[in-house]
Amino acid sequence: MVSKGLQVSFEKDKCIITAGPTLVATANQVGDLYLLDVMNETLSAHVVTLQTLHERMAHVNVQGIASMIHNNVVSGINVRQSDVITAIYPTSDNHSFICPACVFGKATRSVIPKQRSSSRAQNCLDLVHSDVCGPLEVQSVGSSRYFITFVDDHSTWVVVYTMRNKSEAKAHLELNGTQHQLTTAYNPEQKGVAERLNRTLIDFVRSMLSHKQVSKRFWAEALATSIYVRNRVTSRALPVNTTPHHIWMNSTPNVGHLRVFGSKCWYTLPKLELRKLDLRAREAMFLGYSQCSRAYKLWDGELNKIVVSRDVKFDESTCGMHDIPAHESDSTNSDDDVGEVSEEVLENDGARSVSENDDDEDDVPPPVETPNVTAPTPTPAVRRSSRVSRPPASWWRSNFAAALLSHAHIAIEGSKTFKQATNGPRAAFWQTGIDKELSSQTKNRTWKLVPRSEASNIFTSR
Ligand SMILES: [Zn+2]
Known part of the structure; x- marks a missing residue:
């Protein structure tokens, strides 16, 4: 690389490759090797603007994004160093970044939210906050009108379930033996976490839908995507330059594969299904990240279904949905059921993974100590928000993983x-x-x- 005129420098855990003032690529140290931050079809040499990153990262605050890049809190992206410095230290001349979607959605939020006064729980899953939100004015494509979020107090890692009825939340908790401790009306500190989070998430969803004029019936996908991003950004509830991903997954989040929600894209069709003259790709709208197969979730409007594909080309400057089906109603109190939406997972030969090595969503969360079980405390006055104490460690861990795998309630x-x-x-x-x-x-x-053999014990297998 040096003979080609590039400069290669090594810092703590990181290698930086530049061509004069331009950042070409970065690599993170893994063991004795430096892994280049190369994502999907685009090389990391492709420099993106902070505005594009702002749009990819569910419209979180630009200054916060710049700060995370500056401090190597996230990996997988290249932004001009001058843009980063300008965003972190704005002057009266250059602070005029306005995102119309944020204005419509009122969603420009700091990456680092207001500092909480109480201390965090000691371990992952010692304490989980939960809150139900809904009914939303339209059903999602998976026919949901409610969602319930679970926030791990220690890591602030969030998962979400969407639900058709509010009663599903209670049944869900009872079924799994969870002690459901309602918040007292006189203790605002208790009620805050999940309820505030849900309000913030709805703001993000509003901006994301507005940005690419995406139909409201994709709120569940926008919500899942905003949580996916939120788990990868810094929080003042956590130590400096730490994200929920650092604690929950024990690794630096790679955000190089993020794309702008609602963008137009094209996914490659499996070769096996194609005849010689068939088109090799189909147009779709980008909906988010498949947690189970490290691929992108897309909406194929013509087929009226969600497609999961690893081989996707994006045009992030264009809206994906230009024609909304006539039967769809975004009006208030719509009970129209848009019908079950199917999800198809496409595997392509040679398809590359969406995520880099350090983005191990499929990994089991880091081991946690079994916490003390909090006895349920009867409370005379209750509020909507709830605080959940976890009895069995295994249940929450498995269900958090399950939520990651199926947060959109989409029929497979x-x-x-x-x-x-x-x-x-x-x-x-x-x-x-x-x-x-x-x-x-x-x-x-x-x-x-x-x-x-009659003498052998036969085990069944998949
Ligand atoms: Zn914005």
Whole structure:
């Protein structure tokens, strides 16, 4: 690189590659190696503006974003150093950054929210705050009108469930043996966390929908995306230059794969399904990040379904949804059900992962000590917000992970059994995949078929 005229410098845990004053790439130290921050189809050499980052990061405060970049709190992005400095130290000439979506949504919030007066819980999941919000004026594409957020007090990591009825929240908590401790009316400190968060999240959702004129029925996707971002930005409730991701995932969040919600995009179709003259890609609207398959969630308006794909090209300057179906109603008190929306996961040969190595959403959260169980305290006067004490460590951990996997309550299209797969409309596609997998197993001598023995215990397997 040096012979090509680039400058390479090493700092603590980081390598910086520049061409004169221009930042070309960064690399983070992992063990004895430096991993280049290279994301998806774009190389990290691609420099983005702070405004684009502001739009990608659910409209959080530009100064806060610049500060996170300056302090290496997040990785995977390249912004001009001069832009970062200008944003952190604005002068009267350059502080005029106005985002219309933020004006409409009233959502310009500091990355670092107001400092809380009480101390944090000692460990992850010692204390979880929760609050239900709704009904929203329109049903989401998954037919939800409510959502419930859970905020881990120690890490401030947030997960959300969307719900069709408010009663689902109570049933959900009771089913899992959670002690539901209602907040006393005389203790405002208790009620704050989750309720304030929900208000903030709704502001973000409003701005995100407004920015690309996305239909309100995608509120659940905007909400999930705003939480995905929020878990990756600094918080004053946490130590300086720390994000919930640092504590919950024990790693620096990589934000290089973030894209602007509601943008137009194109996803590549699986080769197996295509004939020679078929188009290789379909147009869609970007809806967020699939937690289970490290891919992007997209809305294919023509097919009226959510598609999950890893191989996506974006035009972040353009709105994805230019034609809203006539049957949709965004009016207040609409009871129209837009119907079950299916979700299709596309796997493409050679498709690259959305996330970098250090963005391990699928990882099990860091181990936590089993907390003391708080006995439920009867309270005479209650408010809407609730404070939840967690009894079994395993339940919350597994359910937080489950929430990450399915926060939009979207019906998964796809075959559950071999019979369904081979008799469905995509039978040929499945059969090709099955044959390919079987021949690979045989080729690699993964197993050998033997006659069943009466003397052996037979275990079932997937
Ligand atoms: Zn904005």
